[in-house]
Amino acid sequence: MRWLLLKDLQILRRSPLQAVLLVAYPVLIAVLVGLAVSRGPEKPRVALLNEVPANARVSLSGTKLPSANVQRRICDKVECVHVHSRDEAVAKVESGDVLAALILPEDLVNKINSLSTLSPGTPKVEVLVNESDPLKAGIVDDRIEALLAQANLTLAKRIAAEGGKYLNLVIRGGDLPVLGGGIHILGLQASAHILEAIEPALPNGPLKVALSQVTEFANQAGENLDIAGPLINRLAQPITVEKVAVGGSSPPLETFAIAVAATLTLAFVAVLLVAGSLALEREENAYPRLTRGLVSARALLGEKVLLGVVVGLVVTILMLAGLTIFVPLEWSRFGLWLAAIVVGGASLATAGAALGAAAREVRAVSLLAFMVTLPVAFLSLVPSGTVGQGLYDVIKVITALFPFKPALEAITSALEAGNGGIGGPLLHLAILCIAYAAIARLALRRFTRV
């Protein structure tokens, strides 16, 4: 078997394009995944025209609220390109220099302030989008809507907080600042206390009864308005989200991305190499000569699987080593990595052998292997709930029949603790390995026809 393995490695060495692809592919994947997981998404460039006067403040009942720093908040979320006129903003959007333009009109604060008057206006901001690219338009819509929702929430909280202060003043009393001076507000609670103190001094009669009613009203109003305070605060954000994880834990996104990259690399190397190498035996007419007493079909199959595992292991480990430039990996779990890659590689390699035994030509086999591996890999990444239940059940069955998904689960589990047990996926891979080896062995019988 070792001479056949040596022969296959010599052939691999003689095919520079194939060898370069085998090395370059995982390096490329490693760099792309590394960059993707180590750098956040780029902020979209948005032109910002802020025509609101610098000293304009939202006021409530004549009291100016502190600045909400809307411009800073916007520029935290997007890369702001400050422009000085609407025409300049339009030009930048049309030229593609920016994804969109956000225009805060001069009267924005006045319109907001009018909301608490008898003639409320409608505060508006203007968003300019180049709709020629639906993808960009969608991204901008989402970002701007999120920004405006956040701005509305901040504003609503400020208003609710100010409203709460006034309510507190009515209940507990205090000083109300007006025109640089202040007015003392007695408050419902103090009023009730004063009335309660006066009441015993009054003679029985209609005046005492009336005073008693006013005292009771002051007490009840104070108590009920105390409850209204939290209600006003909740109005700004009536629903809050409490996330509870049910049904297992998901791996961190970085770990999952690395596991996907490693499994893809392993799958392509193992499946394509083994399928192509087995088909080459047939294309070179060597199979009948080899199995005429020199090696058994089973030994030849074993050699091909070993080739896929060895090359797949080397390339995948190189890729993971490359990723450590970008993301720290737990090398202390190297033993588990090896187990996952070797068992996953063996299972993928036997699947490759089954595919390789299906066609006579290397090119046809390579195409077949690619056409099977890529869609199965894609289907294996479809999360539950994103498609209909019936379709998801079909996807689950398909992905369970090919070793990609269990290999992904095993590698995810091996990379980091707390990503689920590795035993289940390894057992699944072992079963698939036996099944595909049996299929490949049966398919190899076709090779003997001369």
Place this chain on the structure above:
Amino acid sequence: MQARGLVKRFGDREALKGVGFSAEPRELVAVIGPNGAGKTTLLSILAGIQAADGGEVETGDGTVGWVPQQAALYRRLTVEENLLLFARLEKHEDPSASVEEMLDLTGLRERRGEIVARLSGGNQQRINIAIGLLSRPSVLLLDEPSVGLDSRQRARLWEFVSALAGRGTTVIFSTHDIQEAERYGNRVLVLADGEALFDGPAEELREAVRREAPEAADRDFETAFVAYLHHRGH
């Protein structure tokens, strides 16, 4: 080597219908017949690649070397790497010495380091045969060894094969070229539609053709042979 009553069926089609013959050491036996006559099937059964549905094959004590019609070697490896691989798989005690021996035998010593894909068809066929010889066979089966070779390459190939037979190897080769069979075969086995029509020396075949197809006796041997097959119902 002796074969008796060989039968092979592919579904309803009977590829061999009770074919039998024998071959002695140093003998060159040409198996001749039109395409689809059963030549490759017969050789693959003699080689043990396929099992016969009936009949038996005796090979004596020695091994049987098989050289398929299309070169069965690795075109991306060098001449030497191919020979070394198969010598190792044959479990030779000294594979390197066997390689040297085969390089001398094929006359390809100068080209030992060349990738096989860059060699001519004739040279590829010589390596193909050399690999078949690595098992040190007492019987060598060659399936249409001269297909795709030019006349100069053919001449060199037959010189090489004749030398093997001269050293004691029994050589059984298939061909659809009647002149090649007549020129290089000590004996000729004529197959048509899975039947053995003739088994004997080439001169006797000429006599049989003249006797059974007298109207074509004055024509060239190939034309006369086709007329002979026609007379025999093929």
